[in-house]
Amino acid sequence: MGRGGDVLAYGYGLWSRGGGDAIGDIYLKGCVLNDTLYGDTTNIVTSIEDFSENSPAQFELYPNYPNPFNPSTTISFNLHNSGNISLVIYDAMGREINRLIDNEWTNYGNHKIDWDGRSSSGQIVSSGVYYYSLVSKGERIIRPMILMK
Numbered sequence: 001m002g003r004g005g006d007v008l009a010y011g012y013g014l015w016s017r018g019g020g021d022a023i024g025d026i027y028l029k030g031c032v033l034n035d036t037l038y039g040d041t042t043n044i045v046t047s048i049e050d051f052s053e054n055s056p057a058q059f060e061l062y063p064n065y066p067n068p069f070n071p072s073t074t075i076s077f078n079l080h081n082s083g084n085i086s087l088v089i090y091d092a093m094g095r096e097i098n099r100l101i102d103n104e105w106t107n108y109g110n111h112k113i114d115w116d117g118r119s120s121s122g123q124i125v126s127s128g129v130y131y132y133s134l135v136s137k138g139e140r141i142i143r144p145m146i147l148m149k
Contacts, residue, residue: 058079058080058081058083058136058137058139059077059078059079059080059085059134059136059139059141060077060078060080060141061075061077061132061134061141061143062075062076062077062078063143064076064115064132064143064145067145067146068145068146068147068148069117069145069146069147069148070117070147070148070149071116071117071124072114072115072116072117073114073115073117073145073147074112074113074114074115075087075100075112075113075114075115075132076110076111076112077110077111077134078109078110078111079106079107079108079109079111079136080108081108081137082105082106082107082108083105083106083136083137084103084104084105084106084136085101085103085104085106085134085135085136086099086101086102086103086104086133086134086135087099087100087101087113087132087133087134087135088100088132088133088135089115089130089131089132089133090130090131090132090133091125091128091129091130091131092128092129092130092131096120097119097120097125097130098115098118098119098120099120100113100115100132101113115132117147125147126147126149127147127148127149128146128147129144129145129146130144130145130146130147131143131144131145132145
């Protein structure tokens with residue numbers, strides 16, 4: 001819940017105004033339906049990470065570049081420890097699109113991987129908002145990206 005009764009719904013950008021018993025107004029800022037982007041899907045909360053000072057992050061996931069992109073983009077990350085990781089692309093509805101890294105042992109340090117805008121079956125995906133997720137040792141970070149054709 002944000003300030004003043006604002007609410008963001010995972011993946012849809014819903015927000016409302018009101019408080020207490022007041023119903024208020026509800027607005028759909030943006031979403032992706034049938035592979036079509038509607039409205040504003042920027043600044044939608046996709047994950048919240050809470051790393052305390054006593055528990056340093058095991059890895060960092062950086063914004064992809066370029067973003068928006070067409071036809072490909074580069075995803076960069078830094079591992080503080082070697083280990084098995086997964087890097088997965090999802091569409092705005094949470095469906096898995098492509099596993100760029102599938103539970104593979106990866107050495108610590110900086111890494112870059114390109115995504116060519118294709119699904120795991122090799123099909124070019126449509127324009128829209130996608131999410132990339134990096135998982136390492138039970139921790140996950142998710143970031144959004146936009147494919148524009």
